[in-house]
Amino acid sequence: MASKIFSQSSSKTWPDFLLLGATWTTAISITVIFLWVVLSIVGQGLGQLSLEFLLTEPMNAGRDGGIAPMLISTLLILVVCLAVALPLGLGTALLLAEFSVSDKRFGQWVRRSLDFLAGVPSIVFGLFGSVFFSKILGLGFSLLSGGLTLACMVLPLLIRATEEGLRSQPASYRQGAAALGLSKTTTLFKVLLPAALPGLMVGLVLSVGRALAETAALIFTSGYVDRFPASLLDSGRALSIHIFDLSMNVPGGDHNAAASALVLLALLLILNGLAAFISLRWSTKIK
Numbered sequence: 001m002a003s004k005i006f007s008q009s010s011s012k013t014w015p016d017f018l019l020l021g022a023t024w025t026t027a028i029s030i031t032v033i034f035l036w037v038v039l040s041i042v043g044q045g046l047g048q049l050s051l052e053f054l055l056t057e058p059m060n061a062g063r064d065g066g067i068a069p070m071l072i073s074t075l076l077i078l079v080v081c082l083a084v085a086l087p088l089g090l091g092t093a094l095l096l097a098e099f100s101v102s103d104k105r106f107g108q109w110v111r112r113s114l115d116f117l118a119g120v121p122s123i124v125f126g127l128f129g130s131v132f133f134s135k136i137l138g139l140g141f142s143l144l145s146g147g148l149t150l151a152c153m154v155l156p157l158l159i160r161a162t163e164e165g166l167r168s169q170p171a172s173y174r175q176g177a178a179a180l181g182l183s184k185t186t187t188l189f190k191v192l193l194p195a196a197l198p199g200l201m202v203g204l205v206l207s208v209g210r211a212l213a214e215t216a217a218l219i220f221t222s223g224y225v226d227r228f229p230a231s232l233l234d235s236g237r238a239l240s241i242h243i244f245d246l247s248m249n250v251p252g253g254d255h256n257a258a259a260s261a262l263v264l265l266a267l268l269l270i271l272n273g274l275a276a277f278i279s280l281r282w283s284t285k286i287k
Helices: 002-048 051-055 068-099 104-118 122-136 143-167 171-179 184-195 197-213 239-248 254-286
Strands: none
Touching (some): 068 197, 068 254, 171 184, 197 239
């Protein structure tokens, strides 16, 4: 009897032990790879970073000078992208999560379309933006074309993350709001959306990360010019394109490319931290 109990205990312990080991191995591997990439970039680019690097224009094909025009262009493209994607994404997520229950076929088709778009390569979006925004709408190579193209790219991520956040809320929230006589609009904006804010923040962070790191789509839409943009209709070089150009096309530009990559990582961390701060403050305010 004792041996039988021991064998049963061992058979339950070994799978748990293997799962725990696999989990820790995966976590440590990802951390090591992340640190390896970051330390490699830091080692090459940290010496190039300075206030002058952030505030001056590039010279000598980017080997010298700074990245000020690229920073401005990147931020303007991101502003256009989020200004279009956030209201459209939030509205579509609300439609799918709260209003498409009675029309299941419509919701299924929209979700399948979003899942398909989420897997489309970025260069395909770039070709679409080049044809539709740049040529058909007449926007040309401009920051506006680049931002609108990125909005099309990040919408699937934003919509699906927000929809899942809304669907994960307990039915008791809706039932309690209905019992109190709250309207559908009040329930959405006062109860469900604040509770689903973490899902929205996840979609926002993923969207910002993809938009900041995008290169292929922007080459066909926002352009390649490394000067300060005069308006949204002017061409501008995003920071990701600048890094690609220095690494691939400019001999001797590796150090400035690494420094630009460090700035891009810092910008991404700042925006992620800001999103987390807003989420925390909003959650605290609701409580």
